[in-house]
Amino acid sequence: MIKLFSGPLSLFGTKAVIAAVEKGLEFELVMVPFNADDRYEPKHPEVLRINPKRQVPVLINDDLEIYDSTQIFEYLETLCPEPALWPKDVNTGATARLLEHQADEVYFPHVLQLMMLEHDIDGPEASAARDAAERYYQQMEVQLADQDYLAGSYSYADIAFYMAQLFGERKTALLTTATPGLLRWRDTMTQRKAVREGVAPLINHLRVSGRPVPEFLL
Numbered sequence: 001m002i003k004l005f006s007g008p009l010s011l012f013g014t015k016a017v018i019a020a021v022e023k024g025l026e027f028e029l030v031m032v033p034f035n036a037d038d039r040y041e042p043k044h045p046e047v048l049r050i051n052p053k054r055q056v057p058v059l060i061n062d063d064l065e066i067y068d069s070t071q072i073f074e075y076l077e078t079l080c081p082e083p084a085l086w087p088k089d090v091n092t093g094a095t096a097r098l099l100e101h102q103a104d105e106v107y108f109p110h111v112l113q114l115m116m117l118e119h120d121i122d123g124p125e126a127s128a129a130r131d132a133a134e135r136y137y138q139q140m141e142v143q144l145a146d147q148d149y150l151a152g153s154y155s156y157a158d159i160a161f162y163m164a165q166l167f168g169e170r171k172t173a174l175l176t177t178a179t180p181g182l183l184r185w186r187d188t189m190t191q192r193k194a195v196r197e198g199v200a201p202l203i204n205h206l207r208v209s210g211r212p213v214p215e216f217l218l
């Protein structure tokens with residue numbers, strides 16, 4: 001059986017969990033140690049052995065051992081082609097892959113910056129990061145102008161941006177009525193069974209550690 005290593009508050013691990021549930025795969029979810037003080041220490045020995053970057057998610061399926069949420073998306077799509085989570089049209093598929101990459105590498109760095117500026121969340125640097133996130137929201141709003149999902153049909157691009165934005169919401173880069181399409185899209189995403197299942201451990205971890213749960217998840 002597939003083994004998937006994630007963390008209770010792992011954005012990237014939850015991406016992989018949502019995708020595996022969407023594919024209807026049976027898998028064992030292993031939560032690595034994580035808490036507010038020690039963060040991701042001590043590292044799980046399997047994560048240390050498999051991922052030179054020492055991060056989750058990591059996936060094991062018999063003799064296959066891979067890491068990185070985007071690599072895991074690609075593997076799951078080949079392993080289990082239906083339901084398709086990359087659009088089949090060549091150009092739309094490329095757009096979806098780019099949007100998935102952008103969620104992690106263009107949008108999320110603004111959120112990371114907000115995480116590091118929690119001590120000065122009203123200061124100029126944090127405001128600039130929020131403004132950059134807001135500009136990204138406007139771009140995604142345009143993307144949703146004539147379609148329900150970011151790349152037409154529901155795809156890995158939606159899973160990646162949903163998870164990154166969830167962390168944005170936690171760190172003051174809020175979605176507002178300035179982007180009504182994006183608000184609707186987020187509600188649709190939140191109602192998906194696989195998304196609810198994927199984020200359940202995260203909501204639980206926020207609750208037990210006494211941290212606020214974003215309102216849209218309640």
Ligand SMILES: N[C@@H](CCC(=O)N[C@@H](CS)C(=O)NCC(=O)O)C(=O)O
Nearest residue numbers: 010011012040055056057068069070
């Ligand atoms: N690009 C990687 C990022 C993975 C990542 O940043 N994982 C975090 C948890 S969400 C982690 O394991 N951090 C612990 C560490 O870096 O020591 C992916 O998409 O999987």
